[in-house]
Amino acid sequence: MDETWQADLERWLAPFVVALRHKTRARMCPAYVAGLIGPGDRKSVQPMAARSSTVSYDQLHHFVASGVWDAAPLEAALLAEADRQVGGNDAWLIVDDTALPKKGGHSVGVAPQYASALGKNANCQTLVSLTLASGEVPVMVGLRLFLPESWTSNPARLDRAGVPDDHRAYRTKPEIALAEIDRVRTAGVRFGCVLADAGYGLSAPFRQALTARGLAWAVGIPFKQKVYPADVAMIFPVAGHGRPRKRHIPDAKSITAQAMLETARWRTVSWRRGTKGRLSARFAAVRVRVADGPPQRIRDMGAQHLPGEEVWVIGEHRSTGERKYYLSNLPANTPLKQLAGAIKARWVCEQAHQQLKEELGLDHFEGRSWIGLHRHALMTMIAYAFLQSRRLTQAAGGKKNPRPPATAKPSSRPAGNPKRARTTSAKFLHALQNGLLR
Template sequence: MASELSSVPADPGAGHSPDRRRPVGSVRYPPLGEDIVGELCSLMFASLPRRDQRLRGEQYVRGLLSTPGRKSVRNIAAQVGGGSAVQSLHHFVAGSTWDWRPMRAALAAHVERTTAPAAWVVAALTIPKSGRHSVGVGRRFVPQLGQVLRGQHALGLWFASPLTSAPVDWRLLLPEEWTRDEDLRRRGEIPEGASAETVEQSALAVVSQTLRQADVTRRPVVLDVPGNWTDPAVLGRFARYGLPVVARATPGSRLLVADPSMPGYGAGPLSAEQILMSVRGLRRTVEWDDPERGTWRTSSAVSIRVATPGSPAGGDRRPLYLLGEWEDQWQPPARMWLTDLAAPACRLLRLTKVTRRVSRDLATVGDRVGLRDFEGRSFRGWHRHTTLASVAHTASLLTGPTALTALAEESTAFAGPARLSA
């Protein structure tokens, strides 16, 4: 495992401007047979024991990259293998026995080498479902939409920088009914060890999986999901992993002012919004590159040292800071973050903006390659499809937008390993 990270990361916004931004990797489609997609598939599928599995894996990834519309097995087969490939591709994803975890470890190591991530972002993925048969379907409140939504809910771990991001691991959030009901467990082929998890447990699990399995450098973890991130036990787990944390805080999060020179010190637990409003006179203007809009923007920010109520005094725990961001100086903070990174507010604010890169790449690349499109019903099938879609996402980033368009146009001419019969 690579050595632990310095407590203050490099500023992820330094050195970038919109007129200098360019896609990672080539934007010209390489010749088929010697292309980046084929090379990436060779690396990712090295853990598959059989040659036919490796060939079907490449076929599936090429289909995800080139199939228009919904990425069902039938549509993928029609695009890259013909009707005879439907059964074999369905079995490869839903019924085979290959383990997706080594593939995710290889993907994480590859994204680390090729994109130089500034942070690991834990982000939610919601997959609306109207039926009851897909594994893990349930009702959950989605803060981004402000409503309860029925569907599958997952957490993804993304390696992200201001220029690019890619998902490298996933955790499917199973409602309790799917883990208590033996019929549902059997129908969804849920492994014996899988159980219902809180958001905090799932975030810790997806991060620890990557640490255990992949040869990667520790980065700050940006928790872009609502959760009880003020819990000292949760923060302590990340600290033991050697991972700095930047976690979304809610206006009502209860915290203690830990700086004797600041308003509110000694006043007991206060809301995050109260604390930040009391120091709004210390705000500084921060310029940052918005990957969603492709422009430079400004907001104001301030950070203040805080502590969590009930946290043990002393010890080796790093100090905590509350970061607030304002878009309108006359309104309460638009966003709030809790972090154990001792860095200037401007640097911390720019680091949080990698979450916007993840949102943009999910919308423009991840959804295009079918991250939400698995139509099977099994737990293992969902994980295999999502892993292959993550490989396709990375391939599209490394080949560039022109390459992805060319792949869609020329996929029917692919007569190499991906053309398999049933």
């Protein structure tokens, strides 16, 4: 590896090394991160150790899989660095998940489940991810394993995988995501809006929890999500016969998001320029009350959800014929172009997932334990943040961008062109790995 580059990595990792507070681990962390970034197709412990002249397999394996140390200080250092790079009121916090295909059933959390990357059910581990992004520059800040009920209901499997006591109860992916959002907010990371796909957006408790936290959000939903007109009123019907009515009911029926938008005005909106020109689709948006309030029997319709929060319901008609639907609690005066921009900003997390796997070996970890998997995932996120820091510096014209002291919170991100930083990422990594950068 190019010595100038390695020295740059050593300097950049200084706050992380300080957070470890241990001489040996202070050597292992840079070695592990360098192994993830460096050349070689396989980024598991054994091949990384074989390519290193400074650390052995036993040392690297102990560091990531069995050493007794707390990852929280490293996670805090990563959040501080991500906020420095892309944090701000215009940043997005993107919730998603990514699958790591696995053979066998011994690795922690592995089970037959839906793998979004494959578009089908597969034997895999699923990590709930949080990505902080500004424009088209993502920095991954959270990866937490989802444990299916086949694991949480089997104490012996949990014991063998070393799952901590406070992670053994079954939690849904939205519940894991909310815990991660709280962790990021507690660390003081700045962002303006939470984005998520329909896997999270269909959860009423998830949406309601974001609103209760005072957060702006835009999430995907199924086309059949029920909504009410924004002007729906609660009335007290007069009983024609039988017992007097005791509860108010809405004066309009709820209908699907798809039906609500059928008569809306659709417009072609472009949200950014892609490699083949401007990206555009037809959008429509209507203010509604989402049907996620308490369930109540309404006349002869049985139990129905009452009107909840007033939000936007948004539809997207793609050129392929595909139709997508979304909800957002962005203000009522938000222009359609801005709504579309928020919805389409989520794609950068998929780019981050791809780079973490293809370039940094997120899915290469061969251990079976909870702690090993999460430490490996943390190391890949740190490596990715370093690469993004270099890319932003390159996009700024090669000017050095000194890291502020760990105790000081910077007020702004590095200068540079985020689009250029994204489009040069693959070429930059290959050059980095081949020692072409000085």
